[in-house]
Amino acid sequence: MKIARWMFAFLTLAAVLVWAQRDRGVAPPRELPTWEYLHLQPQEIGVGEYQQVSWYQVTALGAQGWELISVTPWVLRNDLHKPQKEGESRLVTQNYVAYYFKRQRPEQR
Structure with a gap:
């Protein structure tokens, strides 16, 4: 009898825990x-040539x-660049x- 009571209490507790975990809806x-x-990204102005995003564009969005x-x-x-004097080429990296x-979306009514 004691085992049956413990089993009933365990199953009841498990059912309560499963019920508490249920999905309460998909929409927020x-x-x-x-x-x-x-997003602002660099614009390609030629083959393999890009133009940096201007800081003016970044600050203008902040003001909005x-x-x-x-x-x-x-x-x-x-890019590999040859120095003015003959020698080994240097690797130049441009980032x-x-x-x-x-931004918070305006409320739609």
């Missing part, structure tokens, strides 16, 4: 903010309410970065 509640995202959330390398370009932004 309406009071949670939603976000929109934007966009929050900068990430800066990542977009293009790494390695181009992309900027990622977010």
Whole structure:
């Protein structure tokens, strides 16, 4: 009898735990903010040539309410350059970065 009571208590506890873990819906509640995202990336101006994103563009988005959330390398370009005097070529690396932004989406009524 004691084993049956323990088994009943264990199964009841397991059922309560499973019920507490149930999915409460897929859509977020309406009071949670939603976000929109934007990125600025270097523009290709020629074969293998890129133009950096200007700092003016980055600050202009900040003035419009966009929050900068990430800066990542977009293009790494390695070139061999010969020095003025004969000798070994040097490897020159140019880094181009992309900027990622977010802002709260305006409420749609």
